[in-house]
Structure formats: structure tokens, C-alpha cells
Amino acid sequence: MSKSISIFDTTLRDGTQGEGISLSADDKVKIAKKLNALGVHYIEGGIPGSNSKDIEFFKRVQDLGFTSKVVAFGSTRRKGGIADQDANLQRILESGVSAATLVGKSWDFHVHTALQTTLEENLAMIHDSIAFLKRKGLEVMFDAEHFFDGFKNNPEYAVAVMSTARNAGADWLVMCDTNGGSLPHEVASIVTSLTNQIPGAPLGVHTHNDCELAVANTLSAVQAGVRQVQGTMNGYGERCGNANLCSIIPNLQLKLDYECIGDDNLGTLTNTARYISEIANVNMPVNQPYVGNAAFAHKGGIHVSAILRDSRTYEHIEPEKVGNKQRVLVSELAGQSNIVSKAQDMGLNFDPASEQSKHIIGKIKDLEHEGYQFEGADASLELLLREANGELKELFTFESFKMLVEKTAGQPVVSEAFVKVNVAGESIYTAAEGNGPVNALDNALRKALVQYFPTLKEMHLADYKVRVLDDKDATAAKVRVLIESKNFENSWNTVGVSSNVIEASWEALVDSMRYALLGQISPEQVHQSAARQGLVNH
Incomplete structure (x- = not known):
């Protein structure tokens, strides 16, 4: 046969x-x-x-x-x-x-x-x-x-x-x-x-x-x-x-x-499936067998602890055979193994027995309880882990923002944002209009930072999602905002939570900028560079 x-x-x-x-x-x-x-x-x-x-x-x-x-x-x-x-x-x-x-x-x-x-x-x-x-x-x-x-x-x-x-x-x-x-x-x-x-x-x-x-x-x-x-x-x-x-x-x-x-072609199956879903403009179910984003994703701490010893404990095949990859999720169900695995993926050194690990696990669980969700916001999670590990350089700090939304009869809505941030010890105040409040905030923040960090010109917001966390509170309900950002090479997701959708959006937006600037020069170098360019006190 x-x-x-x-x-x-x-x-x-x-x-x-x-x-x-x-x-x-x-x-x-x-x-x-x-x-x-x-x-x-x-x-x-x-x-x-x-x-x-x-x-x-x-x-x-x-x-x-x-x-x-x-x-x-x-x-x-x-x-x-x-x-x-x-x-x-x-x-x-x-x-x-x-x-x-x-x-x-x-x-x-x-x-x-x-x-x-x-x-x-x-x-x-x-x-x-x-x-x-x-x-x-x-x-x-x-x-x-x-x-x-x-x-x-x-x-x-x-x-x-x-x-x-x-x-x-x-x-x-x-x-x-x-x-x-x-x-x-x-x-x-x-x-x-x-x-x-x-x-x-x-x-x-x-x-x-x-x-x-x-x-x-x-x-x-x-x-x-x-x-x-x-x-x-x-x-x-x-x-x-x-x-x-x-x-x-x-x-x-x-x-x-x-x-x-053939085995070699089988290794391109996930890429092919996702490419076709993009062309067809149809979102792939995350739990689609073999090629879905969650097909080899692990969330429970006991599961993660086991797969770190041997992936066969909770995976029926090696994900790479179909061009997929193993993912470890971090959530309220996470244990030390989840944090260690994510830290390793990011090149961080986390000791499972350390108080530092226990502290960050507790913090993540508290945040999840408040409504944060890091399964779909790896960039925000990485910022948390790097901050806990003492590896995060704060290149800018937030001072304030204001929003103006105006609607005149017969005219489209006008949104304008006013943002004040501190870069290298200097307060920068900018204003910008946008297609809605979130876009206005994005434009104003980018305008403030791009003169110091030109690489931000390459990034843009690719997706924006809002979810009401408890609809019984109606318009006063807490919301979770997920933002996807992209540049020429990568895409990343950040999260913000608040009872005010603008504040939640701002939080996710700031995280997206902070993540985009990982590995950039220090605040002191920013200050020196700005002085040379005549940007200080501009």
C-alpha cells in the first residue's frame, strides 16, 4: 500500500x-x-x-x-x-x-x-x-x-x-x-x-x-x-x-x-497559514491546532514547570516541526516557572528562589486582579520584568496631559492633546491634534520625544482595542486597553487599565514608546546630545 x-x-x-x-x-x-x-x-x-x-x-x-x-x-x-x-x-x-x-x-x-x-x-x-x-x-x-x-x-x-x-x-x-x-x-x-x-x-x-x-x-x-x-x-x-x-x-x-x-515544507506550515489569513483579512483563531498562536502556549504554573524539564510533558509534538513555537504566558495562574521562562526568553537572569522573583510574581497577580492582562501584552510584561531586575533606563518621565475635544454643529469632532514630559531634566511641552483623543495623545507625545529619539519616527500604532471589564458599572466601568505598535522590523503589544478610557489609553501608549526605546542611549547622553543640537530649553 x-x-x-x-x-x-x-x-x-x-x-x-x-x-x-x-x-x-x-x-x-x-x-x-x-x-x-x-x-x-x-x-x-x-x-x-x-x-x-x-x-x-x-x-x-x-x-x-x-x-x-x-x-x-x-x-x-x-x-x-x-x-x-x-x-x-x-x-x-x-x-x-x-x-x-x-x-x-x-x-x-x-x-x-x-x-x-x-x-x-x-x-x-x-x-x-x-x-x-x-x-x-x-x-x-x-x-x-x-x-x-x-x-x-x-x-x-x-x-x-x-x-x-x-x-x-x-x-x-x-x-x-x-x-x-x-x-x-x-x-x-x-x-x-x-x-x-x-x-x-x-x-x-x-x-x-x-x-x-x-x-x-x-x-x-x-x-x-x-x-x-x-x-x-x-x-x-x-x-x-x-x-x-x-x-x-x-x-x-x-x-x-x-x-x-515533506518535512522541510511542513516546517513552513504556520507561516503559510498566517500569511494566507493576512491576505484573506480573516483573523486566525488563537487556539487553532498546530498553527494557532496558542497551539503551544502554556499558562498554568505546574504545566510550565514541567515543560521546562521536558516539553513532551504537555506538548504532543515539537512546535518547530510545523513552524510554530512554544510560548509561556504570564497571568494570575502563573508561578515562578512562568516568570523564569519569560525572563530567559528576554535574556534576563532570574533566580526562582529569590525574593525578587516572588515579589514580581505577586505584583503581576495583583495587577491581573485589577484587570491587567499580560498574555496579550508581552511588551508591558517585559518592561515590568526589566524594571524589577534593575535593567530599565527611564529615558523620559510623565508630568501631565490635558485633552480638548470640541464638537461644533455641522463640523467634525476636533481632538487636541497637550502633553508635558521630562527628558534629561528638561520639561517638554507639546500640543497636537488627532483623529480622536488617543491619536491626538499619540501625536503630542511623539512630537515631544522624536526630537530626542528619532527612531520613534519608524513606529506607528497598528491596532487599538478596548474591553469593558465589569459592565454592571455601565459608563463608570473599568476598561482595559490593548495597543499594538509596529516598526519596520517588529510588532509589540502593551496594556493599560483604568476607569477612564483616556487614562488607560495613555498608560498603554506610554508603555509602547518605552518599549520602542529599549536599548536607546541613557538620559545623560540624551541631554548631552540635545545640548549639542541646541534642543535644550527649546
């Missing part, structure tokens, strides 16, 4: 049917390049001729020299028609691909209800369409839509559909769980039955996640004899999504010892 599995990615076709996902031709090309680099065997690009984006995509990928096969999608000829004259089949040929997916009905209920034709005509539509594309030299995947439902309802007809496709020359017979309602034991049984009735047929599987079993059903199908798996990156797709290749591939390769994309 071959241990090789062909990976068929349909992110660019079936994945785009997911709610909130829309990809331009440029987006599709970028994702296709990533998928090709990942090493998938087939990339289904879309439906040629259905829209201008797909037409442009198929034109552009022809000259990219992919090792992956680019596949066009279409349906069998119309009922009562002729394959040679079918517009849909002609568009597949015109796309320039060497492989095509044809979808056809395998559930008798669908033949009568959706196609409104006879069972015999449906078989003729399947045979004629596949034979036509085979005569033109294409590799053909036949996707038997609703195959598992069809087999449960009328197994003889479902098998007849597959036999017809096989006799017409189909290279792959793909069983689709289109409604996503099948269970793993049903999938295994039906695949086994088809394998026995059409011996030697190259089988594939295409599952949907409506019962959250798409990955499990795919694995069951493979163990029963399937050798091509279809799915999407991050499980994108209509309704509840398609089978998630980001879980299927490592499960097959690392757990079941099948060859899919």
Missing part, C-alpha cells in the same frame, strides 16, 4: 465561498505562490469565465513555473446538451490548465430535485464531460457531490456514478461530504465499500465541517483507502468551512506516517 497522499488545495475556489472572504486576482496569485512553495500537489484556482478575477488569475499563473498543478473547476455538461459545445467545458480548456475538477451529482434525490432530469441522463452528462476533457489531454478529478448522502440513500446509484466516471477516464474519483453531516465510522465504511466495488480506483475525499468532523472524516477516509485529500487552508469555506489542511497535513505526516509535503 502506498503511503503517499496527494494534497489538493481549494482555498482559492471553495474557500472563497466562506462568509467575509473576498480575494482579488493579486490576492489569489500571492496565495497560490505560497501554496506552491508549501508543496501542495494541486491548487484549484477558481471557475474560469465566471468572473474577471478568475480569468486574470488563470492567465497570470501560466508563466509562474509552479511545481503544483493549477486546476480549473467546472460542472458537467448541461442536461440534453453536447459536451463539445458546452460553454462551461470550453472555458476550462481556454484557461490553459492541465488539470480540471468536474462536479457531478451522485445523490438520486439531487438528480431529480436540483437537476430535474433522469438518473440515466445524469450518468450520460458525467461520462460525456469527462471523456471530452480527457480527449483534450487534461487530468480530470471527478467530484461526486453529496456522495456519502447519496450512498446512504441509494448505494447502487452512487456506485454507478463512480463507475461511469471511471470508465470515462477520470483520474481521481473524489467522494464529497457536501453537507458535512457524515460521521467518521460512516465515511470509513462507505469508502471501504466503494474500494471493494471498484478495485484499484484512485479515490479522493472532500469533506465539510458542519459537524466539526471534516478533519476526522478525512483521516478516516485515508485509512480506508483514499489517496487524495481536498481541503482549504485554515478551514475556510461555506457555512462552517471545509476540511482544514493545516490540521490534516500534520496529522497525516506526523501521526500516521504518510508522505504529504
